């Protein structure tokens with residue numbers, strides 16, 4: 504068995520066992536923010552990624568992906584239903600996203616959550632070499648840091664939450680709230696996307712567990728657990744290079760032709776999720792078509808919505824509603840050969856996504872709540888000529904960083920329509936000024952900067968950071984919101 508000094512544990516592996524049309528099993532990168540962030544980062548690093556390969560039954564033996572060792576954890580059909588679809592995606596996911604859909608609570612789901620967290624912890628303990636760093640990701644695995652610390656006190660354990668962490672009044676609804684908080688406190692460092700999330704966590708720990716807590720440090724069992732905000736990002740340079748490739752530019756041109764050479768292309772790219780505000784966006788678009796502010800002749804909307812968590816009832820209902828609405832809008836406003844909305848549910852490779860970003864004059868990213876939303880960052884990175892308007896929800900984590908976007912409240916239908924019109928009709932000079940500022944920000948705050956700031960705070964002696972972020976001088980590592988300081992001397996990781 505291979506042992507690693509860096510072990511990433513996430514519910515998902517960056518590959519999925521899909522069945523090809525000819526019945527063969529093929530591996531592909533899975534859509535979703537967590538994989539998009541970590542995959543380019545870990546590539547060519549001697550790390551092990553512990554996770555689920557999709558499907559049920561015995562865990563497959565997987566090939567290394569770009570030098571990263573894949574360790575699959577098996578899920579039974581019952582685990583899939585009660586852990587992944589149940590506790591993770593029907594209790595925690597809706598609760599953490601402002602309860603925009605009703606969270607469900609079932610005792611059976613909690614049992615599965617504990618069982619699966621233990622199985623992941625055992626797999627991580629098996630592959631971690633003595634003194635290794637184990638970096639646990641996301642809401643599927645809240646109990647894992649605590650379980651792993653009990654099994655392997657020699658490890659350095661980090662936890663990062665990719666989704667929002669809710670305000671106390673929502674989190675308090677959880678029947679097993681104390682156990683979840685305790686599980687997370689098994690980590691040495693707990694990272695959130697936003698300062699507010701770290702604050703919510705500290706308040707909850709003080710209230711529910713009566714532990715001494717500030718927004719930066721928590722005392723538990725004689726240890727100090729540090730908490731902070733580390734906004735995740737993308738491989739900015741890689742997306743920019745991809746978008747600048749001649750074949751991608753040519754593909755973007757062809758796409759515009761295929762779309763009927765409209766004056767304006769609006770693009771949205773989402774997982775089919777009720778947090779993404781797809782229905783609100785369609786309603787706003789439909790009203791603009793009805794009032795004549797937008798005309799099918801010169802403007803098209805391309806909506807990419809890749810299906811997600813397809814067996815969960817709330818996701819099935821959403822898909823039906825979205826598809827009915829797209830059909831209605833196209834029926835009412837489209838013309839022969841000129842649909843109002845081009846609706847696509849397929850997963851695309853990175854080059855095709857980059858071409859879509861390049862062809863979009865306006866990118867509409869309007870979630871009701873989103874931990875970060877990497878699609879918005881990908882769009883900015885792909886606009887290599889500083890054109891393109893980003894319409895962005897105030898409730899996406901990205902909004903805290905990309906404040907030069909055209910910001911909207913997606914719950915405010917009139918505001919959403921005005922924002923979309925403003926983005927469509929903005930003066931080119933204004934668009935470029937905003938895009939330049941956002942691109943400059945992402946250039947500096949890319950996925951490597953994120954990993955550096957998090958891992959240097961976790962692994963204070965620094966060798967891991969140097970190895971992971973090639974060509975980096977660990978001595979120059981900075982933590983967001985903090986004055987420059989050496990990786991070995993980071994005291995307070997919080998951005999707040």
Ligand code: ADP
Nearest residue numbers: 534535536537539774809849850851876877878
């Ligand atoms: P979430 O994490 O909720 O899925 P993000 O916007 O943070 O949302 O991340 C979504 C990721 O999935 C992005 O990297 C995006 O490029 C990728 N993605 C979204 N739709 C597709 C698709 N149709 N094909 C391939 N990748 C996709």
Ligand code: G6P
Nearest residue numbers: 515534535536537641665666812
């Ligand atoms: C979000 C979550 C990830 C998850 C991804 C895709 O980004 O934070 O943990 O992997 O969505 O969802 P899925 O359920 O397909 O893994």
